[in-house]
Amino acid sequence: MVVANAPDTRAKIIRLFTFLGGIYFFSYFVLPESVVESIGIKERHEQISNGFIVVGAMALGLGLFNIIRAHGTKVVFQRSGWRNSLALLVGLFGTIGIMSAQWIGALQVSRDVQDVQMIGEYASKLMAEKITQGAPISMLQGYSKEQLDRASSLIKVRPESQLTSAQRLLEQDLSRKISDLRADGLLTRVDIDEQALAGFAQRAHEVASSYSVFRQSLSSGTTVQRLYDFLYDGLFNQLGSAMFALLGVYIAAAAYRAFRVRTIESALMMSAAVIVMLGQISFGKEIYEGMPSLRQWLLEVPNSAAFRAIRLGAGIAGLMLAIRMWLSIESKSFSSEKK
Amino acid sequence: MGGLEHATPGILIVLLGACYLLYRELRRVGAGYHHYIRRIAGVDAIEGSVGRCAEQGKSVFFTTALTDVGPVLFACLGVLHSIAKRVAQYKLKLQVPQYSPEAMALVEDTVREAYRDAGRANAFDPESIRFLSSEQFAFASGYMGLMHREKAGAAFLFGVFAAEALVLAEAGQQVGARQVAASVSPEQVAFFICTCEYTLIGEELFGASAYMSREPVQVATLAAQDRFKLFFILLIVVGVAMATLQPWVPDIAPYMPHRLMTRDWSSLSW
Numbered sequence: 001m002v003v004a005n006a007p008d009t010r011a012k013i014i015r016l017f018t019f020l021g022g023i024y025f026f027s028y029f030v031l032p033e034s035v036v037e038s039i040g041i042k043e044r045h046e047q048i049s050n051g052f053i054v055v056g057a058m059a060l061g062l063g064l065f066n067i068i069r070a071h072g073t074k075v076v077f078q079r080s081g082w083r084n085s086l087a088l089l090v091g092l093f094g095t096i097g098i099m100s101a102q103w104i105g106a107l108q109v110s111r112d113v114q115d116v117q118m119i120g121e122y123a124s125k126l127m128a129e130k131i132t133q134g135a136p137i138s139m140l141q142g143y144s145k146e147q148l149d150r151a152s153s154l155i156k157v158r159p160e161s162q163l164t165s166a167q168r169l170l171e172q173d174l175s176r177k178i179s180d181l182r183a184d185g186l187l188t189r190v191d192i193d194e195q196a197l198a199g200f201a202q203r204a205h206e207v208a209s210s211y212s213v214f215r216q217s218l219s220s221g222t223t224v225q226r227l228y229d230f231l232y233d234g235l236f237n238q239l240g241s242a243m244f245a246l247l248g249v250y251i252a253a254a255a256y257r258a259f260r261v262r263t264i265e266s267a268l269m270m271s272a273a274v275i276v277m278l279g280q281i282s283f284g285k286e287i288y289e290g291m292p293s294l295r296q297w298l299l300e301v302p303n304s305a306a307f308r309a310i311r312l313g314a315g316i317a318g319l320m321l322a323i324r325m326w327l328s329i330e331s332k333s334f335s336s337e338k339k
Numbered sequence: 340m341g342g343l344e345h346a347t348p349g350i351l352i353v354l355l356g357a358c359y360l361l362y363r364e365l366r367r368v369g370a371g372y373h374h375y376i377r378r379i380a381g382v383d384a385i386e387g388s389v390g391r392c393a394e395q396g397k398s399v400f401f402t403t404a405l406t407d408v409g410p411v412l413f414a415c416l417g418v419l420h421s422i423a424k425r426v427a428q429y430k431l432k433l434q435v436p437q438y439s440p441e442a443m444a445l446v447e448d449t450v451r452e453a454y455r456d457a458g459r460a461n462a463f464d465p466e467s468i469r470f471l472s473s474e475q476f477a478f479a480s481g482y483m484g485l486m487h488r489e490k491a492g493a494a495f496l497f498g499v500f501a502a503e504a505l506v507l508a509e510a511g512q513q514v515g516a517r518q519v520a521a522s523v524s525p526e527q528v529a530f531f532i533c534t535c536e537y538t539l540i541g542e543e544l545f546g547a548s549a550y551m552s553r554e555p556v557q558v559a560t561l562a563a564q565d566r567f568k569l570f571f572i573l574l575i576v577v578g579v580a581m582a583t584l585q586p587w588v589p590d591i592a593p594y595m596p597h598r599l600m601t602r603d604w605s606s607l608s609w
Contacts, residue, residue, distance in 0.1 A: 030346045030354065032604040056408075056441055063440035066470040073466075236474075243476035247502060250509040251530075258533035269532075307525045313542035313568060314411075314523040320564040321410035321545060323361055329556060 015328040022326035024048070067092065095231055102228040109219050113212040116151050119144045120204035127201055132192045141187050144204070148178055151211055158218065167217050174210045181207055272298055348607060349600035356570070361563040368559040376561065381519055381537035382547045385418070388493035388517045388536075389425045397492025398432035400516065402482065402507065405475065406498030408441045410545075411523055415497040416449045417548025417557060418521075422495060423453030427462060436485055437470045438478045479503035483510040496520040496535070497544060500527040508534035521547060542568075 028036060028045060036042045071085035122140050131137065155171055163171060186192055186200040219225055259270040278284030279295020288294075324330070346354065368374065392399050401419055406412045419435070426433045435450065437443040447468045454463040471481035483506065486494070494511040496504070496518065504520075504527040511518045512534050520531035521539035531538040539547055545564065549557035578596045585592055592598070 029344075030351045033345045034604075036345070059441040059444065060473075061440075062444055063437070063470040063473065066437070066440075066443065066468070070466050070469055236477075239480070240474070240476040243480050243506065244502065247505055250505045254505060254509065254512075254530065254533035310523070310525040310528070310541035312571060314545070316568050316571065317414070317542040317545035317564045318410040318523075319357055320361055320560050320567065321413055323358055324556070324560055325410065325413060329361075329365065 018326065018328055021052070026326070098224060098227045098231060101224045105219055105222065105224055109215045112151075112154060113208065113215060115147050116211045117205075117208040119147055120201055120208050123197060123201035123204055127194060127197045130194065132194060132197060137192060144181075144187060148182060148207075151207075152178055155211075155214060164221070167214070167221075170210070170214045170217055174207070174214050177203070177207045177210055347601055347603055349602060353600070357563075357567055360566050361560065364559040364563040364566070365556065368555045368562070374558050374562045376546070376550050376553075376558065379539065379543055379546065379550060381521070381539045381543065382550045384517075384519050384537045385422060385495065385547075385551065386425065388495075388519060389422060389429065389431070391517055392426075392431055392492035393429035395492045396431075397516075398434055398489050399426050400434050400436070400486065400489070400491045400494040400511070402436055402494075402496055403438070403442060403446065403498040404478075404496065404500050404503065404507065405438055406442060407439050408445065411498055412442055412445065414545045414548055415521075416445060417552060418495070418497055418544075419446065420449050420453045420456075421548070421551040423450045424457045427454045427457035427459045430459075430462070432489075433467050434485060434489060434491070435468045436478070436482050437468060438473060438475075440470060440473070443468060443470055475501065475503050476506075479506040482507050486510040486514055486516070490514045491516045494518045496522070496531070497547075498522065500524050505530040505534065511535075 028041060033042070036045075068089070071088050073079070074082045074085040075089065119140075122143065126132075126136055126140060152175075155174060160168065160171075181187075181200070181203050184196075184200050184203065186196055189196075255273070259266060259273060261267045261270055275291065276295050276298055278287060279291045279293075279298075284291035284295075389399060399422065401422055403412060403415045403419075406415060423433055433450065435446055437446065447465065450468060451460075451463050454460050469485070471485075472478045487510065491511065491514060494507075494516045496507055496511075497520070500507075500522050501524065504522070504524070508518060508520060508531060518535040519537045519539070520535040521544035522528055522531060523541055523544060525541070528538060528540055542564070546561050549561040574596050581591050581595050585595075
């Protein structure tokens with residue numbers, strides 16, 4: 001085979017890892033499922049695949065570095081358009097800061113909610129295993145008291161005057177549910193029957209659910225969350241939608257240029273487009289009864305045939321190139337031969 | 340075949356056949372066999388477009404858009420290498436806006452090497468490979484802005500595209516850039532035909548690099564893929580003939596190509 005010479009060790013290592021990675025995925029694909037299961041790869045495949053994703057995720061830093069280098073240089077040397085670059089960098093770091101703060105806050109809320117959820121889950125587990133006395137019950141009682149005390153103190157973090165009417169209602173409901181759970185004999189009794197444990201588990205789940213709603217409602221009013229909503233929902237999503245909306249205008253402009261009947265090909269293209277558009281609307285049926293069927297035929301027969309041909313050709317070409325990449329059979333232009 | 344987790348014996352045979360075809364063509368080309376490559380007007384236009392930029396003193400744009408690291412990107416890099424080399428020879432400015440950070444590292448390496456091959460390694464400007472965003476429409480708006488500011492003379496749109504295809508191509512059209520597009524996404528081909536001077540469809544993208552560089556390994560790959568495609572066309576013809584004959588010869592049903600290809604390992608008797 002024509003394999004380009006690899007003069008340096010780095011290139012050899014890259015080729016070795018490419019080959020090993022390729023042979024793993026190739027073997028996983030070509031070996032029968034029973035063989036893959038018997039040698040124990042099946043259960044580890046997801047972890048291995050995730051490992052490759054993690055390696056890819058490291059490249060994200062490259063993008064960030066590129067932006068900082070390109071725009072940072074402009075700002076430092078005050079080159080033309082440096083103010084725009086400064087705005088970009090301020091926006092970038094501001095967004096990173098706000099997104100990180102929001103993420104840390106959401107993580108804390110999720111952890112607190114999980115702690116409370118554990119009460120119900122633990123009680124349900126004991127119920128399922130029919131454990132109604134002994135050390136597991138004492139542990140459940142101790143853990144429940146600790147978490148309910150913590151939850152009670154956390155929901156009082158903000159003064160009532162700062163809560164909205166909806167939040168106040170949520171807080172009252174949650175406080176009542178926590179009190180009910182505390183009042184449950186289970187937290188102090190030694191001998192518990194299964195029915196009492198089932199009732200406790202259900203009430204604990206209700207407390208966890210209300211607690212989750214209340215905490216999320218509280219965090220939605222924070223400055224960080226408001227800034228996040230403004231940046232993500234207010235700016236980012238809206239600007240993305242605006243760009244997408246531009247497509248409508250561009251389609252009309254491009255269609256005008258392409259559908260001017262100057263050649264047989266453009267005449268064919270325009271006729272097909274007119275039939276498809278008329279077949280899509282009810283007015284098309286008024287012109288000719290069979291217009292929707294004609295549209296359907298155009299889309300399903302000639303159009304699908306062309307699509308399949310393109311996909312088949314590209315798929316085969318991609319397969320050949322993939323084999324070449326796997327075996328590192330590269331032409332001189334991509335080898336590491338330095339001049 | 341979508342969602343197939345493990346190959347059937349039929350698929351394994353086809354894959355091994357593909358490997359053999361590639362090996363055979365590499366051997367033939369290595370031994371000096373010359374393959375004829377048909378002219379593609381779109382590929383010829385690439386060279387013409389770069390030349391036009393040299394006359395006008397305008398910059399050249401090349402984007403791989405949403406293409407991630409994979410065979411399509413490597414096919415695009417072959418074309419980028421040829422374009423970057425000419426850009427370096429003509430002392431033009433090249434802009435390669437980036438969507439994927441992983442792809443960016445490979446793109447930068449390719450352009451750097453092209454400049455080195457052209458004997459102008461010092462002229463390579465790392466800032467010409469600019470990461471815009473990993474968000475589809477943020478990338479599209481960044482590309483539009485860059486195109487309008489630079490007023491490019493030529494733009495090459497190669498790779499995988501989605502809804503942003505028309506936005507990118509229209510931006511080039513608005514500044515009067517001569518555009519050549521190549522996409523493996525059939526849904527976007529129609530948009531490119533409407534907005535670009537030349538459009539390479541599907542596998543032509545993979546052939547473009549071999550056509551431009553005439554490098555033996557790339558030409559051998561092109562020859563192997565053509566032969567492999569011929570095999571598939573024969574398979575389709577045989578399948579159609581067998582499906583047509585099936586009402587009269589019902590016994591041929593188990594031997595239809597699609598049945599043979601999808602037959603599981605468990606159906607084999609050793």
